[in-house]
Amino acid sequence: MKQFIDFIPLLLFFIVFKTDPRVLDIGGHELSFGGIYSATAVLIISSLVVYGAIFISQRKLEKSQWLTLIACLVFGGLTLAFHSETFLKWKAPVVNWLFALAFIGSHFIGDRLLIKRIMGHALSLPEPIWIRLNIAWILFFLFCGAANLFVAFTFQSYWVDFKVFGSLGMTVVFLVAQGIYLSRHLHDTDSTTPKTED
Incomplete structure (x- = not known):
């Protein structure tokens, strides 16, 4: 089961990536949704939620989970900061x-x-x-x-x-x-x- 937990953020990433790009009005703020960059943001947020929930329930993360989370934050963050999907690849x-x-x-x-x-x-x-x-x-x-x-x-x-x-x-x-x-x-x-x- 542990091997497939990592795929939850990936599946959410895939769903958002495949969504036709659109602009959402949330509380007076316009946010783009769909495509690689919003999918990357969802990947980062969902990874924090999934691994955060595991950490809260188990009081620890395995080394492989720490590595996956840190890589997601680093490569995902660079992708958003430089607006280049090369980092995520x-x-x-x-x-x-x-x-x-x-x-x-x-x-x-x-x-x-x-x-x-x-x-x-x-x-x-x-x-x-x-x-x-x-x-x-x-x-x-x-x-x-x-x-x-x-x-x-x-x-x-x-x-x-x-x-x-x-x-x-x-x-x-x-x-x-x-x-x-x-x-x-x-x-x-x-x-x-x-x-x-x-």
Whole structure:
């Protein structure tokens, strides 16, 4: 479920982006609605609301959620400040590559791989499987970043569609593939005993 929370602001961004541009009169103030810049403003506001609600309810945000929120504020803010969508096009590649870097770093820093820190409380797997799983996530994030960058600057009329539905589709396919892969190894391990954190 956590993987799909990030898509709530993206879906709102997509809806506003696809809305025919119009000027709304709100309390005597004229605001433009529809198109890339108002969609970017909605992305920023909805991200603050979604992650703010999570922070209030859980008293914390995960590092990945902080990274996503900060990237949204930085790249979205630059897009609005300079009136250039180029900044927003770099958000998805940069965030995906930073995630990949975090998974890579866990091979050399710390006592456990990042994927094991995330899923180790729910699964008991042999160490070689954890290593393969961590590498799979590295490759996934590298591919997602490259795919977003390629589409954003090559097929500019489709980049918003790909940013929302392409990213969602790639995530679903990868998670299903991961589930299938893990199902082949779970019968060899006892996953009924909860694991404690080190």
